Amino acid sequence: MQAMPEALVQPAHVMARRCPACHRVSANSERCLHCWRDIAAVSPLSDEEASKAMLVEAGLARRIDGGWLSFGRLWKVVSLGLLVLLVGWWVYATFIDKPPRPDLPSSAARSSAQGAWTTQDGDSRGSRATDAASHIGGTEAWKASLGSPVAVPLVSDGRLVVAALEDGRLVGLDASSGKTAWTKSLNNPPLSAPVIAGDRVYLAQREGLILVLGAADGAEIWHSRFVAGSFEASPLVVDGVVYAYSTDGLFAFDAEDGRILWEQVFEAGWATVTPVVEGKHLVIATADRAVVFDRTNGQRTYYVTFSRTQPSSIAIRDGEVLAVYGRNATLFASNSTRPWWDGFRTAWFRFHLIGMAPAVPPAPTLWDVTTLPKTTLAAAMGPNIAVVTSSDGAITALGRHDGKPAWTAKTSARLVAPPIITADGVLFAEGNRLLLLDVVNGQQRSERKVDGLRSVAPTPDAAFIANGAGEVFAIR
Known part of the structure; x- marks a missing residue:
């Protein structure tokens, strides 16, 4: 074939542009x-x-x-190396690394009783809901004068009533007669209520210790070594394990002898809300998130973040967790898991701030409410409704399954304790009366005058009430 003359070969047209940024x-x-x-x-x-x-x-x-180590090549090598390290770390953490299984308790038989009011919020679920009646119209069965007001709410398993007093005494009362069964002097009054689990009483002290007493005589059985700066929330006793939460982290003790089974050390910010348990899930509230742990290995499985504020309460029921933080209430499934990319969430968020990535997807929840009163008390979580209040008496009832407002109400005086859902209505404690509202529509059903009301603990046989005069009495 004859080649074309060079004069007929046209050079390819090049469209070139000069970059205004790098020139x-x-x-x-x-x-x-x-x-x-x-x-x-x-x-x-x-x-x-x-x-x-x-x-x-x-x-x-x-x-x-x-030059082999040019800037461009160096950038590519470093970027590739970082990518390999990041992917390798994620593969190792997700599929290879398995946390060591924690020690097992000596016995799994010991738990706080269900159906009574053995914890500050009723039972290990923290739901502040009970099948017991309010007993608001009952007659006074007995009254005991203790000489000092209670510092924290009363607890009772139906046989024993335990009152932690402002003068530093812990008093056990016979629930049937009101007679003093025992008295234990403490260095300081606790910041939260004790827990009754079988024949023992467990107390988390502000000095960072767990103290365990016999329910029959108040004799010390064991106390933990110093493990935290201060315990501000009640402990929880489930399946032979004592769960204690402080600003220094989460600790699990053997309920029989105080041996530490496992611990998660972290900075919580706030640690005033008692942990809650249902099944294998343990939930705590830190300053900015509700965190779910697997009780079998002590590892975190899920969390939902909030604006940094003091948490009001957490509760778990039927596999759903209700977390209340300031004006926000969120319901989410306890068996939820974080996505595979959650380890990159912080980096993703930073890229989003500079416009190089889309918004980070929020954690999956069942519903969210952001219009609650500014100062909320612990919520009560029933089968079909959740009741949230503020200390000034504003009451909001939300549908348990959709978060929609069911009804609202306002008490005539400030509330001194969070609400309780009982078998015959929602029970509220004002400064000088007990108030019972209908759980369906919020209408008043009954009231009872109680001067200086401090605390109420409903059980199947009676409701135990403490007032500011240092008296505890039972109505049935």
Whole structure:
């Protein structure tokens, strides 16, 4: 075949643009090949300018390629290395690394009783709901004068009533007669209520210790070594394990002898809300998130974040967790898991702030409410309704399954304790009366005058009430 004369061969047309950011020239591209800036709107160079610029670019390329550790190659190597390390860390943490299984308790038989009021919030679920009646219309069965008001709410398993007093005494009362069964002097009154579990009483002390007494005589059985700066929330006793939560982390003790089974050390910020348990799930409330742990291995499985504020309460019921933080209430499934990319959430969020990534998807929840009163008390979580109150008496009842308002109400005086859902209504404690509202529509059903009301603990046989005069009495 005869070759074409050189005069007939036309050079290919090159459309070159100069990047306004890095001032390099890129040919036949609408994006700078050096800094990846969009240059589609930049006017192309003339043929003569393009030819000269491409000669300059070719010279630069030869000089750059001449050095093995050029900036471009160094950037690529470092980026690739970081990517390999990041992916390797994620694969190891997700599929290979298995946390050590914690020690088992000596016995799994000991738990706080269900159906009574053995914890500050009723039972181990923290729901502040009971099948017992309010006993609001009952007669006074007995009254005991203790000489000092209670410092924290009363607890009772139906046989024993335990009152922690402001003068530093812990008093056990016979629930049937009101007679003093025993008295234990403490260095300081606790910041939260004790827990009754079988024949023992468990108390988390502000000094960072767990104290265990016999329910029959108040004799000390064991106390833990110092493990935290201060315990501000009640302990929880479930399946032979004592769960104690402080600003220094979460601790699990053997309920029989105080041996530490496992611990998770972290900075909680706030640790005033008692942990809650249902099945294998343990939930705590820190300053900015509700965190779910697997009780079998002590590892975190899920969390929902909130604006940094003091948490009001958490409760768990039928596999659903209700977390109340300030004006926000959120319901989520306790068996939820975080997505595989959760380890990159912080980096993703930072890229989003500078406009290089979309918004980070929020954690999946069942519903969210953001219009609660500013100062909320612990919520009560029943089968079909959740009741949230503020100390000034504003009451909001939310549908348990959809979070929609069911009814609202306002008490005539400030509330001194969170609400309790009982078999015959929602029970509220004002400064000088007990108030019972209908759980369906919020209408008043009954009331009872109680001067200086401090605390109420409903059980199947009686409701135990404490007042500001240092008296505890039973109504049935």
